[in-house]
Amino acid sequence: MRHITRDVVYKNLWNSNLVEEVKKLFDEKASEWSTTRNIPSRGIPVLDALERGEVYGEKVVDLGAGTGLATQLLVNKFESVVALDISKEMIKNSVTPETPQVCADGCCLPFASNSIDVFLVMNMILFPNEIERCLKDEGFLVWVSSRGPETPIYLPPEEVIDLMSANSEVSWFGVSAYALEGSWLVARRSITT
Numbered sequence: 001m002r003h004i005t006r007d008v009v010y011k012n013l014w015n016s017n018l019v020e021e022v023k024k025l026f027d028e029k030a031s032e033w034s035t036t037r038n039i040p041s042r043g044i045p046v047l048d049a050l051e052r053g054e055v056y057g058e059k060v061v062d063l064g065a066g067t068g069l070a071t072q073l074l075v076n077k078f079e080s081v082v083a084l085d086i087s088k089e090m091i092k093n094s095v096t097p098e099t100p101q102v103c104a105d106g107c108c109l110p111f112a113s114n115s116i117d118v119f120l121v122m123n124m125i126l127f128p129n130e131i132e133r134c135l136k137d138e139g140f141l142v143w144v145s146s147r148g149p150e151t152p153i154y155l156p157p158e159e160v161i162d163l164m165s166a167n168s169e170v171s172w173f174g175v176s177a178y179a180l181e182g183s184w185l186v187a188r189r190s191i192t193t
């Protein structure tokens with residue numbers, strides 16, 4: 001996944017073969033995903049990012065939500081939360097079945113432009129163009145790596161900022177930190193009023 005993560009953002013290599021490979025990989029992991037990962041410490045970087053990153057808004061999307069382990073934290077804090085994942089099996093095994101679930105590919109999001117306040121992208125491939133398109137002008141990208149640089153799907157915060165800026169008309173900035181073994185980045189556009 002480490003190579004795929006980098007190839008997608010730097011070589012634009014997201015194609016039908018990769019889509020099928022990634023779907024299959026996560027479909028197969030879905031039934032045991034929550035059993036092995038539903039531990040309180042895994043949510044700490046998410047909660048820390050939301051609090052210390054001063055994230056606010058109404059419409060929130062958990063992108064690459066898996067079985068919704070982070071979604072369950074978001075629903076306690078935001079009015080409208082959607083969990084999106086490419087793997088049907090992940091969605092079937094969701095721990096938050098009452099939250100709206102969308103099965104879609106992060107490369108082409110089923111949301112209107114300029115409509116989302118917050119994207120949580122936790123241990124998930126980054127699709128800068130689509131986040132840039134769908135996020136409101138003053139929206140937040142929350143990038144969480146639950147095992148810091150050891151996370152299989154990982155990009156350092158500074159690279160995420162550079163990638164978002166490269167796909168935007170304005171530059172992005174952010175604040176990042178470690179929380180337990182996880183790391184997080186809360187990023188926004190630099191918009192001067």
Ligand SMILES: C[S@@+](CC[C@H](N)C(=O)[O-])C[C@H]1O[C@@H](n2cnc3c(N)ncnc32)[C@H](O)[C@@H]1O
Nearest residue numbers: 026064065066085086087090105106122123124
């Ligand atoms: C490593 S898991 C992380 C799941 C969850 N965020 C967590 O931390 O528990 C990555 C998730 O992203 C999903 N995913 C991978 N590529 C995707 C894409 N292009 N669009 C939407 N979801 C994707 C996978 O199906 C998988 O559920």
